[in-house]
Amino acid sequence: MFRISALMLLLAVSLQAQEGKIITLTWDAVVNQSRQENLSLRIKKLQYEAQDYKLWDAYAMFLPTVRYQAVGVSNLELPTIVFMGQQFTMGTKYTFQHSLDFTLPLFTGGSRYVNIQLQKTMSKSMMEELKGKEEEVVLQSLQAYFGVMLADGIYNAAGEAVTTAEENLRQVQMFYNEGSATELDLQRAKAMYYSVLPQKESAESGRILALQNLKMMLNISAEDSVVVPDTLTIKEFMQTFDQTTLAEFRKLSLTNRAEMLMVKEQVNASRQGENMVISSALPVIALSGNLAHQAFSDDARIGPNDYSRSKALTLSVSWPLFEGGRRFINYQTARLQTEQAELMQKQTAYIISLETEQSFYKWHEAKTNLTSNEESMKQAKESLRLSHLLYSEGMSTQLDVLNAQLFYQNSKVQYLQGMYQYNVTQLQLLRSAGKLFTVWNNNER
Secondary structure (H helix, E strand, O other): OHHHHHHHHHHHHHHHHHHOOEEEOOHHHHHHHHHHHOHHHHHHHHHHHHHHHHHHHHHHOOOOEEEEEEEEEEOOOOOEEEEOOEEEEOOOOEEEEEEEEEEEEEEOOOHHHHHHHHHHHHHHHHHHHHHHHHHHHHHHHHHHHHHHHHHHHHHHHHHHHHHHHHHHHHHHHHHHHHOOOOHHHHHHHHHHHHHHHHHHHHHHHHHHHHHHHHHHHOOOOOOOEEEOOOOOOOOOOOOOOOOOOHHHHHHHHHHHOHHHHHHHHHHHHHHHHHHHHHHOOOOEEEEEEEEEEEEEEOOOOOOHHHOEEEEEEEEEEEOOOOOOOHHHHHHHHHHHHHHHHHHHHHHHHHHHHHHHHHHHHHHHHHHHHHHHHHHHHHHHHHHHHHHHHHHHOOOOOHHHHHHHHHHHHHHHHHHHHHHHHHHHHHHHHHHHOOOHHHHOOOOOO
């Protein structure tokens, strides 16, 4: 009995593990999960952390290099010299040495200081790139979030269309049995009913794919179940910027967009790269020291008293006077890279300005279309109600009912898509202006 109970318990735990967790996703949960768990964003964060170590490495160049070395030599054959007809063997069979060396560059032409400034600039650039990636990921995640609600709405609309078509078919079948409806009316009602069934199946597939897309954006396991309790409604994200003009949005985008700030730092980094090349043409002054203990013996068994100590301190100056013109070539290459970065900065400004303009007009277009779609859906719903009523009274044809039903179904789907576009275009415009972070953070960065 105990074995059976244990087996049943293990089976229940196994089935629960296979089923996965049930995760409820609200607006805040989607934003937080995307900022913390999105895989592409986590990769970008690791790249930024790696850049921090490069900055510490640049600081470490100001510290001395200390190295310990231990050497044991067994001379298999000692050198022999001949002097005045006699042979003399030089050295001993065994040599042991322990040494401590240090090197401290005193002057490197300014390359160490330039390198620190370069790494700081690269850190700033990668920080802006990380912020831009964060906004991009949040935007994509919220689009997927609204996409799930849109897919749910379309599925419900398809289900409603199936129910309406089925009720209409039942009514026409009753009228046909009574002799008040024609064979053509019955065939049209059947055709409408069977035509909406695949639409419901397609809507179900779209809903499943929308959930999978959202799970991918939030790094949620495919085995876990996701529940989105919200329904698609109109969201107002532009309250602070509702009266902002296109020119003001362009100015905001050129000032706040992470891409603009990132490419600006890249231009600074390219200019510092020129200084790095110039510093390589200056002399390098280094201080080095050596502390060594050596023992020479014909016997491998030696003690501490067999070692002799030596100390040395060296100041060296190295100045590459001519290297075949490579420094001049390197400088020209660095200068061209700076020009490329400046042109890229200008190109980025054009692209961002155009993207902001497109997002601005799409938002106004979505706002206008939403009002039209809402009114169209109301009229279509009323037309469907009247057509059913008139048909039941024998004052209209079955074709009028079918047309009204099709019109209502299409107008409802268009209204759902209009709400989706209205919500998403607001987020896209805020992203274009570099202000998407205001949706989840009211503090200016």
